[in-house]
Every structure is written in structure tokens, then in C-alpha cells.
Amino acid sequence: EKCLHLPKDFPQLKNDTFLRAARGEQTQHVPVWCMRQAGRYLPEFREFRAGKDFFDTCRSPEACCELTLQPLRRFDFDASIIFSDILVVPQAMGMEVQMVPGKGPTFPDPLKDPEDLQRLKTKVDVQKELDYVFKAITLTRHKIEGKVPLIGFTGAPWTLMSYMIEGSGSKTFSKVKSWLYRYPEVSHMLLKRLTDVIVDYLLGQVAAGAQALQVFESHAGILGPVEFKAFCLPYLRDIARRVKDQLKETGQDVPMIVFAKDAHYGLEDLSQSYYDVVSLDWTIDPRLAREQTGGKVSLQGNMDPCALYAPKERISEIVKTMLEGFGTQRYIANLGHGMYPDMDPESVAAFVEAVHKHSRQMNKQQ
Numbered sequence: 489e490k491c492l493h494l495p496k497d498f499p500q501l502k503n504d505t506f507l508r509a510a511r512g513e514q515t516q517h518v519p520v521w522c523m524r525q526a527g528r529y530l531p532e533f534r535e536f537r538a539g540k541d542f543f544d545t546c547r548s549p550e551a552c553c554e555l556t557l558q559p560l561r562r563f564d565f566d567a568s569i570i571f572s573d574i575l576v577v578p579q580a581m582g583m584e585v586q587m588v589p590g591k592g593p594t595f596p597d598p599l600k601d602p603e604d605l606q607r608l609k610t611k612v613d614v615q616k617e618l619d620y621v622f623k624a625i626t627l628t629r630h631k632i633e634g635k636v637p638l639i640g641f642t643g644a645p646w647t648l649m650s651y652m653i654e655g656s657g658s659k660t661f662s663k664v665k666s667w668l669y670r671y672p673e674v675s676h677m678l679l680k681r682l683t684d685v686i687v688d689y690l691l692g693q694v695a696a697g698a699q700a701l702q703v704f705e706s707h708a709g710i711l712g713p714v715e716f717k718a719f720c721l722p723y724l725r726d727i728a729r730r731v732k733d734q735l736k737e738t739g740q741d742v743p744m745i746v747f748a749k750d751a752h753y754g755l756e757d758l759s760q761s762y763y764d765v766v767s768l769d770w771t772i773d774p775r776l777a778r779e780q781t782g783g784k785v786s787l788q789g790n791m792d793p794c795a796l797y798a799p800k801e802r803i804s805e806i807v808k809t810m811l812e813g814f815g816t817q818r819y820i821a822n823l824g825h826g827m828y829p830d831m832d833p834e835s836v837a838a839f840v841e842a843v844h845k846h847s848r849q850m851n852k853q854q
């Protein structure tokens with residue numbers, strides 16, 4: 489039963505720089521990719537998505553494969569990330585989510601009271617409910633022809649809980665935060681249930697062909713250090729520990745990346761949480777991040793996405809300073825968060841070129 493899902497006969501990987509950096513091995517150049525590298529800033533993306541519902545697109549393995557490959561045709565990225573969304577997990581648990589143009593993800597019927605947990609499926613058949621994501625990953629692993637590794641991903645429990653209760657993005661996140669203060673035990677129950685689904689989901693993605701995994705805790709920063717330690721960190725740790733343990737049993741080692749946006753107070757803890765890579769937003773100084781993570785993990789990030797609005801020469805300078813801060817080893821260049829729709833593809837090319845060029849030069853000088 490299990491071996492039916494094991495990756496098999498995929499094309500040989502030609503560029504393992506990203507995986508090497510993630511595992512802390514030497515690299516000739518710093519690998520680079522961008523969060524949201526498949527997105528509306530690409531005219532071919534807008535054309536392909538035109539008139540189609542967002543989650544219908546997510547449920548089509550062929551569409552996900554095409555959208556994942558689009559940025560690789562343009563840019564010399566060292567990794568790709570499967571086109572999907574973090575909100576497919578609440579959907580798999582029985583919640584309705586719509587992508588409303590101009591407004592973003594919206595839950596018509598968010599969780600309001602603790603009793604609403606009863607609306608969630610008690611047993612989630614992840615293999616069945618998220619089969620379309622697994623199919624997308626397997627198809628993409630073939631179509632990518634070993635050019636670069638394919639990253640799978642998930643939202644982290646707290647970030648998913650916040651969408652399930654807020655029903656959309658929010659300025660204050662006061663609805664979901666009120667749960668933490670009024671119903672801490674129910675909150676932990678929900679976070680635990682999300683964790684269980686997420687572990688199965690990540691293992692399913694590896695079985696389907698994902699070569700690395702990123703966990704997005706995009707809403708970490710709305711919590712203070714005490715609540716972060718109580719409601720984020722334990723679940724992030726649990727996810728990595730359980731996924732790693734299960735993979736070890738089948739002799740697999742898949743690098744795991746954690747991105748807890750704006751949780752600079754949590755960097756030391758995150759570096760001791762079974763993840764191979766800690767991904768950083770732009771508010772943290774690279775040298776400080778190295779100090780706080782003490783060489784125990786690789787780092788990823790963290791150029792301010794808005795630096796892509798700068799002229800090419802300026803982007804190159806910003807990249808050089810960033811590389812000097814992080815150093816060229818145990819490092820994966822990326823943005824501190826996703827790209828925006830109005831960004832110029834030419835700037836992305838400049839970013840990627842600058843990372844490759846400067847890091848090769850710096851490696852030669854050492």
C-alpha cells in the first residue's frame with residue numbers, strides 16, 4: 489500500500505545547490521528562489537489564470553504544474569515551489585473557503601464559538617481530500633525534468649487557525665486572539681487537530697515527490713513572545729519532529745524550512761526545533777540572525793520584497809550587502825516575504841543574477 493506512493497523513476501536532479509545549502513553542505517554559489525515566485529507579476533500567470541476560480545486552479549494538477557514551471561522558464565532559480573495554497577488544509581477539514589478577487593481568501597462561515605469545532609471533520613482522510621495536491625507534485629516532479637528541486641509546503645497551525653476564525657485577513661486579529669485568552673484549552677485542541685492533519689499532509693507530499701518542505705507561520709508576528717511560545721512553537725516543533733521521525737523510518741532525509749514571519753524573538757528557539765532551515769523576514773539583521781541561531785541551522789531570506797522596486801544596480805548592491813551579512817554558506821537567498829503583483833519580472837532576474845554573481849565572486853576570494 490505504502491510503496492504505491494513512494495517516488496519512483498523521476499528524472500535525475502541536475503542542480504542540488506538548494507538542497508546542499510539546506511543540509512549545511514558546501515555550495516559554489518548561493519542558491520536563490522522567491523516566495524510567491526508563481527504569481528500575478530508574471531503576464532503568463534495572469535493570462536493562464538484569467539477567468540478561472542483560484543481554488544479550481546489549485547485542484548487541477550495540470551494547472552498547478554504549469555504555474556509552478558512558469559517562473560523557471562524565465563529565471564535561473566535554484567528551487568521551485570508547488571503552486572497551491574495554505575488554505576487547502578481548512579478545506580480538507582470541511583470548511584468552505586473562497587478566493588474573492590480584490591479581497592483575498594474568505595471563509596463564508598468562519599469558526600465563531602468553541603462549539604463550532606464540531607463542524608470540522610473528526611477524521612480527515614488526507615490522502616483522499618488532498619489527493620489533487622499530491623498528483624500535482626508527482627506530475628510536476630516529472631515535468632520539471634530534474635532542473636531544480638521541488639518544494640512542498642503547508643500553513644502552520646496558528647496561521648491556519650487565524651484564518652479559520654477571522655474568516656479572512658485582519659488588521660488586529662482580535663477574533664482569533666480572543667480565543668487564545670478566553671478559550672486556551674479549546675485553542676490547543678484546534679491547534680493539535682491541525683497539527684495532525686499537517687503531519688499527514690507533509691508526509692503525503694514527500695511520498696508524492698516533494699524534495700523539501702516549507703512550513704509557513706505567516707501570522708506568527710501578531711503574537712508576543714509568551715503567546716508564541718505557547719501557541720506556535722510547540723506545534724511547529726511537533727510537526728518537524730514527527731515528519732522527520734517518520735521519514736527516517738523509510739531512510740529518507742528531506743530538508744524542512746520554517747518561516748515564522750516577524751517572530752524575531754523566536755529565532756533561537758526555532759533554530760532548535762528540528763528544522764534544517766530558518767527563513768527570515770526583512771526586519772532582522774543577517775548577522776544578528778546568525779548569532780541567535782548559532783550556526784545550528786541554515787538561513788533563508790530576507791531581502792525586503794520592496795527592494796525589487798529599486799533600479800537594477802541598486803538591487804545588486806542590496807544583494808551584495810545581504811550576502812556579506814549572511815555569508816555564502818548555509819544560506820539560501822530569498823525575499824523576506826512574497827512578491828507583489830505590480831513587481832517587474834526584470835527585477836527578479838536582476839535579483840537572481842546578483843545573488844549568483846556576488847556569491848561566486850565572494851567564494852573565489854576566500
Ligand SMILES: Cc1c2[nH]c(c1CCC(=O)O)Cc1[nH]c(c(CCC(=O)O)c1C)Cc1[nH]c(c(CCC(=O)O)c1C)Cc1[nH]c(c(C)c1CCC(=O)O)C2
Pocket residue numbers: 522523524525526527528537542569570571572573574575587588589590591592593641704706826
Ligand atoms: C498566507 C498565505 C496564503 N497562501 C500562502 C500563504 C503563506 C505565505 C504568505 O505568508 O504569503 C501560500 C502560498 N500561496 C501561493 C503559493 C504558491 C507558490 C509560490 O510561492 O509561488 C504559496 C506558497 C499561491 C497563491 N495564493 C494566492 C495567490 C494570488 C491569487 C491568484 O493567483 O489569483 C497566489 C499566486 C492567493 C492568496 N492566498 C493567501 C493569500 C493571503 C492570498 C493573496 C490574496 C490576494 O492577493 O488577493 C493565503
